[in-house]
Amino acid sequence: MSNKKLIGIISFLFLCLPYQQVQAQALSAKNFQAPTILKEELRVITDRDTYLAGEDILFSAMATTNDWQDPAVSNVLYVELYKSDYSTLSRLKFQMVEGQVSGAFPIPKVILSDHYYLRAYTQYMRNFPAEIFFNKRITILNPEIPSQNNEPKMATVKLWPENGHLISGINSKIVLQVDERLVKDMDHFLISNTEGDIHIKDQCLDNGLAQFELTPNDSLDYEVKLIMNNGDSLVKAFPETTPDGIALSIEEKEYDYIIAIHTHEEAYKNTTVRLQWLLADLCPQYEVPLHLTDGNSQISIAKKWMQQGLNYLVLRDASDEIIYVRPVYHLANKKQAHIRLADRQLSSRTKVSIDLKDWGDHTVLRVVKSGTVSDERQLLPNYVIHNPFLLDSYLSSSSSIDETVIKQVDQSLILNWAMFNTSRFKNKIKTACKDDLQWLPETRDVSLSGVVRQKTSHLPVPNAMVFASVLGDVHQIHSYQTGEDGQFYFSLNQLSDFKDVCICSDLEDDNVEVLVYNDYAVDFANINHLPLQIDSTMIALVEQMWVNQQTGKVFAEKTELEYIQPDSLAFAFSNPRISIALSDYIALPNLYEVFNEIIPFVDARKKKDHYYLSVLSDNKLLAYERPLILVDNLPVFDIDQLMDIHPSKIERINVYNTNYTYGDLVIRGLILIKTNTENFGGLEAPINSVFLEFQTLSPNIELTFPDYSKSTDKLPDFRNLLYWNPSASADHTGQQIEFYTGDRRGPYELIINGYDQEGNKKTARQLINIQ
Secondary structure, eight states: OOHHHHHHHHHHHHHTOOBGGGGGOOOOGGGBOOOOSOOOEEEEEESOSEEETTOEEEEEEEEEOSSTTSBOSOOEEEEEEEOTTSOEEEEEEEEOBTTEEEEEEEOOSSOOSEEEEEEEEOSGGGGSOGGGSEEEEEEEEOTTSOOOOOOOOOOOEEEEETTSSEETTSOEEEEEEEOHHHHTTEEEEEEEETTOOEEEEEOOOTTSEEEEEEOOOTTSOEEEEEEETTSOEEEEEOOOEESSOEEEEEEEOSSEEEEEEEEOOTTTTTOEEEEEEEOTTSOEEEEEEEEOGGGEEEEEEEGGGSOSEEEEEEEEOTTSOEEEEEEEEEOOOOOOOOOBOSOSEEOTTOEEEEEOTTTOSSOEEEEEETTSSOOOOSSOOHHHHTOGGGHHHHHTTOSOOOHHHHHHHHHHHHHTHHHHTSHHHHHHHHHOSOSSOOSOOOSSSEEEEEEEEETTTOOBOTTOEEEEEEOSSSOEEEEEEOOTTOEEEEEEOSOBSEEEEEEEESOOOTTEEEEEOOSSOOOOOOOOOOOOOOOHHHHHHHHHHHHHHHHHHHHSOOOEEEOOOOOSOSSOOOSOSEEEEGGGSOOOSSHHHHHHHTOTTEEEEEETTEEEEEEEOTTSOOEESSOEEEETTEEEOOHHHHTTSOGGGEEEEEEEEEEEEETTEEEEEEEEEEESSSSGGGOOOOTTOEEEEEEOBOOEEEOOOOOTTTOOOOSOOOOSEEEEETTOOOOTTOOEEEEEOOSOOEEEEEEEEEEOTTSOEEEEEEEEEEO
16 A cells, blocks of 8 residues: 555544544545546636626636646536536537636527526546536526516425434424515514424525424424514424434534534444545545444544535445435635725726736636626625525625525525436436546547447447548548447547538448437536516616617627638648549540540449449559548448449549548548539438538637727727626736726726635625715
């Protein structure tokens, strides 16, 4: 055993020493499980939370590996805008450089006003549950299309114990959430039982959250009574108390978490259960056996080993079945950050200077219209309370998070206990973190993958040569030999937008099929949608944003798009041995005679009603019997069908009579045929081919902002986004970031997001007013 591993185990033993009965147990090396496979994490910041239809969502993304300072190995970022029913409205792919990218995601112009969701991930992250993808709620407003009737649901009162149910004689945390519409008219709430005893009298926060503890008795029924300001009351019954069961509780301390397990059920007493701590990707970080002597056990786990974000406590019984899943949100300490701004009251078209001396690398600076980002407050909004997988994106934009917010985060997780204890989520835990990874990291460019298999048996076909041909104006040809699993993988280099691609194999077998995997993830994190409610404040905001947008369409400069310069081929065929334009020669009746009479270094012959082509060396001593033939870049394996093309449809024939080696493919002679048609000269595609319109990389966007020190431009300047700098990093000497205000008067918000050397988030927000 290495010294490094031994030190890690010893450190865990001291940091994770259990209490009471567990104290005497020996913890083996399996208690601490260091990551065995590469993992990637995403940090994404958008310029706003509220947009108008037709605007661009600007974003900055940073992808890292297990060690956050190392950039991810993936070079392609996938971004999707989807609805609450998980149907996707728009999808784009962006190229990352050293794990970073900033881009623009256009919002469709024809879209209904509603809350939508933006998610981002890499292809490699698809090996893990979709819950680890970046997810954020985006509000999109369209003043030109009447919104659907988003009637609010009935006001509800939700009551949920920490373990999903109450167990007689075992103390339990209970979280209450009262609909915000009821909270406004509520004075306090009471907890009572069938004997009329009042156990608790308390008030809710303005977002409806409240927490209390109760040791129930299974001989009694319990209820919560909401006492309204007008004297009326609403009653909500507690879930039934069961006489037996097992309970798991967690208490957060300054440096660690105290986890306790309690039961008085005879089936669990004097048995051993397993406690696992899973990371956000559902991979185990700790595993500790706990012996329930007298039905109780307790352990502490140091916070320093926890991963920022969602983690999971999983309790398993002796047969390895999952008893409970308890989500825990670990929030690392946020570093205090400040904005150095001389004046908060500014005039129009005034230069603003921001000092970034204390910010360092990975800093994003934005100045947006007030109201287009989430309010800075110490109450979790309702949509976050009901959506644990939106916690990361919401908390990353908060500049100050106190104990009140941290407590509300845990309360929201208890309220969503059922979400994490469904059979679907438990199955994800059972199947997560396998060593056999299906999705490879895209280390060069966008990838396309699939499998070759038999149609009837669905068995994979190994050792099949598969070709990916990019058609149209930009030609590329790629090849891959399938392994035992029948799978293939292609990297399509330096391409932009949509391209027509043909995937085919050289197997002329009707029982073989080529299947292409979906290039976007089909699994989604659980989202609880809350309908959009437009009040008077939002109406005023929409009107101002819409005027700004319409003014910008008329007067603003157009955004520059920077397209990737494509490769013409995956490997260069720049110097053919011979290149023949058929128009330079007399017309011949068929292609067989063309090859024999006009094209040097090609031998065409016919035997038993079948045609054959060979490519000859310069001295004609070597004949390559199975040359690669491409018609308008489409691979051709059926020579008989090729010979059916009439010579009048062919523009040029190039011949390469040397060997080429490209990956698994050895090309022994090459014939490139260019037709003057749009259908490959009438040629039929190979029998097991697949044609698709494949999405490649989106162009980068170049944003410019007005500089009124050099310009006398008098055109109106009404912008919803005053400034966006996704790479506003400062060196050790400090850096002044400068921008100019516009003509629109009113409040704007200046927000800076960054990270310290340990990867902890830093956020600062400052309200400025343009007079």
